[in-house]
Amino acid sequence: MHADPKGVxxxxxxxxxxxxxxxGTLAAGARFSAGYPITPSTEVVERFAWRIPTVGGIFIQMEDELAASIAIQGAVWGGAKAFTVTSGPGFSLMMEHIGYAAITETPCVFVNxxxxxxxxxxxxxxxxxxxxQAKWGSHGDYSIIALCPNSPQECFDLTITAFNLSEEFRxxxxxxxxxxxxxxxxKVVIPEADTIAITPRRFTKKTPEEFRLFEPQSDMVPDMVKAGDGYRFHVTGLTHDERGYPSMNVETQDVLVRRMHDKLKPFENGRAIYEAEFLDDAEVxxxxxxxxxxxxxxxLQLAREQGVKAGKFRMISAWPFPEQHIRELAGRVKAFVVPELNMGQMVREVERCAAGKAKVVSVPHAGGSVHDPDVILKAILEAAR
Amino acid sequence: MQRGLTKLGLTEIRIGGFGGQGVILAAVVIGKAAAIFEGGYATMTQSFGPEARGGSSSAQVILSGDPILYPYVANPDILVVMSQEAYTRFSPQLKPGGILITEQELVRIDQAPTGIRMYGVPATRLAEELGRKVVLNIVMVGFFGAVTNMLNPDNLRQAVADSVPPAMQKLNLQAFDKGFAYGAEMIQGLAEDKDAEQLFALES
Incomplete structure (x- = not known):
């Protein structure tokens, strides 16, 4: 399916x-957003509120982030593609409803x-x-996908990918x-609508009599319905069986949580999105x-100019963590250098997957700016020694 | 002089002034001319944060023939200032050999920095001659285009037209032309008068 030209x-x-x-949200087909303004994310929905009347859809400024993050889920069960946008403090407030989206398998996008x-x-x-926080912020065991753009162009491209993945894996x-x-x-190039692939909602083909709300299909993901189509359904945050009704026992919990956990395995095993360079000869x-x-x-450029065999593994999808790639690299490189604008978060995952086979060097930064490239260079040079 | 971004290394530009002078739009026009009409690369960032309050505004644009990696400007090659505050704040950061462009009636320079080239334009007054003070930023862009000679003037002009509402296009293009003519005349004058050029190209 291709994008609706109206939004592109x-x-x-x-x-x-x-x-x-x-x-990206408009091209992906989002026609509903609810948000609560917060710097530096407000511009996303400010533009959406400006654009959506001509495209056809709804934006609601809610009373807070809790409301925004659950309003979008109502819209999704009403048949819309929907998202919300926030930054740190608001993201914290949304955690409860991220868990709700996970257990109700509601396809939606959170922009942080x-x-x-x-x-x-x-x-x-x-x-x-x-x-x-993106991975573990809500309580309980669940899986999400997280994408990390590094340019405005990717903010467009990957937002479409985000919507498509949310529909595919719910x-x-x-x-x-x-x-x-x-x-x-x-510069951001927005292509013709008919070149933009869109994953439609996986609506069931079954009749209301046959349909069960959380019956997994061959890919472990259930098909969906929307309100008003004549299907009776019950959506709950309680542990539920395939019919969608609360069933709070060990067996149902085991089936549900395992399936929610396992349904992203196909993504994890082989569909991680990344950019790699100079990995063939890389030592660091x-x-x-x-x-x-x-x-x-x-x-990296500076290091290679100095003759250091440095390679690049850029995670575009950070969750699920690209475990296979790091494990494979760990067997043949000397060290990983992991710069990030935090005190060392994803580096823990790298360490876990390197499992002692390669040295792992964290290059933390408390935030407020970006690294000085020389600081990263120094870490590369030391790791190569 | 050879023009064109592909011939150009990385060029870092900072534009500063008061809020309301159109600092950000000036940066957008320059970035757009380079990235869209010139076929090069441009990355623009605005200064958010405490310094964006209290009436001051600044933007950074990096232009290059190659993809731009590092997004911020520490030491600009070109500094465009439209307020005294912006001059005081940013002029110490200008690279040796860099270009300083001022709104000459809003920025007083007691002691000119050495080792740079300096060009002034009465942009506010030129804009007022067109009947609207608000286009002073586009007068500055025109002047910038003429004195730096980095970007094809047609591309800059097109970026102006592309960045303002249709009803404001004519006025803004006039503003661009006025600033450009002022700058072109100045450069020609300097070329004819070697002594004057010495004054403007002070070697440290």
């Missing part, structure tokens, strides 16, 4: 990451334009310190921008994501 602003634009992300934290922290300056997908990428203006691999990957690229 085909052309060459000079847009910031937030606005490009908004255009990360700023310095904790708490209100640095409203106008970048960080990447919500990476663990999981909340996190768009993990940061203030730098969100507020950076660059720089693992990075988001804005830091651009700064790291500069450090």
């Amino acid at each position: 602003l085909t052309g060459v634009h000079f847009l910031d990451g937030d606005h490009a992300c908004c255009e 334009v990360q700023r310095g934290g904790p708490s209100t922290g640095l409203p106008t300056l970048p960080a990447q310190a919500d990476m663990m 999981v909340p997908v996190m768009m993990m921008l940061d203030e730098c990428v969100g507020h950076m203006t660059e 691999v720089v693992v990075s994501y988001g804005i830091t990957s651009r700064v790291a690229q500069r450090a």
Whole structure:
């Protein structure tokens, strides 16, 4: 299925990451958003509120982030593609409903334009310190997908990917921008609508009599219905059986939680999105994501100019963690260098997967700016020694 | 002089002024001219944060023939200032050999920095001559285009037209032309007068 041309602003634009992300939501088919303003993410929905009357859809400014993050789920069960947008403090408030989206398998997108934290922290300056929160922030065991764009162009492209993945796997997908990428203006090419692939909602083909709300299909993901189509259904955050009714016992819990956990395995095993360079001869691999990957690229160039065999593994999908790739690399490289705008979050995953086979060097940054490329370079040179 | 971004290394530009002078739009026009009409790369970032309050505004644009990795400007090659505060704040950061462009009636320079090239334009007054003070930023862009000679003027002009509402296009293009003519005349004058050029190209 292709994008609806009504939402696609085909052309060459000079847009910031937030606005490009908004255009991505429209191209992906989102026709509902609810949000509560917070720097540095507001521009995404500000533009959406401006654009949506001509495209046809709804934006609601809610009373807070809790309301915004559950309103979008109502819209999804009403048949819309929907998303919300926030930054650190608001992301914290949304955690409960991220868990709700996970257990009710509600396809939706959460855009988090990360700023310095904790708490209100640095409203106008970048960080990447919500990476663990994106995966583990709500209680219980669940799986999500998180994508990390490093340019306005990718804010557009990956937002479409985020919606498509959320529909395919029926999981909340996190768009993990940061203030730098969100507020950076660059050329953004928006292609023709008929070249943009869109994953439609997996509506059931079964009759209301045959249909069961959480009956897994061959890919472990259940098909969906929407309100008003004549299917009776019950959506709950309680542990539920295939019919969708609460069934609070060990067996149902085991089936449900395992399935929610396992349904992303196909993504994990072989569909991780990443960019790699110079891995064939690499002795040191720089693992990075988001804005830091651009700064790291500069450090990498400098290192190679100095004759160091440094390679790049840039995570575009950070969750599920690209475990296979790191495990495979760990067997043949000397060290991983992991710069990130936090005190060392994804580096823990790298360490876990390296499992002692390669040295892992964290290059932390408390946020508020980006790394000095020389700091990353120094870490690469030391790791190569 | 050879023009064109592909011939150009990385060029870092900072533009500063008061809020309301159109600092950000000036940066957008320059970035757009480079990235869209010139076929190069441009990354623009705005200064958010405490310094964006209290009436001051600044933007950074990086232009290059190659993809731009590091997004921020520490030491600009070109500094465009439209307020005294912006001059005071940013002029120490200008690279040796860099270009300083000022709104000359809003920025007083007691002691010119050495080792840079300096060009002034009465942009607010030129804009007022067109009947609307608000287009001073586009006068500055025109002047910038003429004195730096980095981007094809047609591309800059097109970026102006592309960045303003249709009803404001004519006025903004006039503003661009006025600023450009002022700058072109100045450069020609300097070329004819070697002594004057010495004054503007002070070697440290």
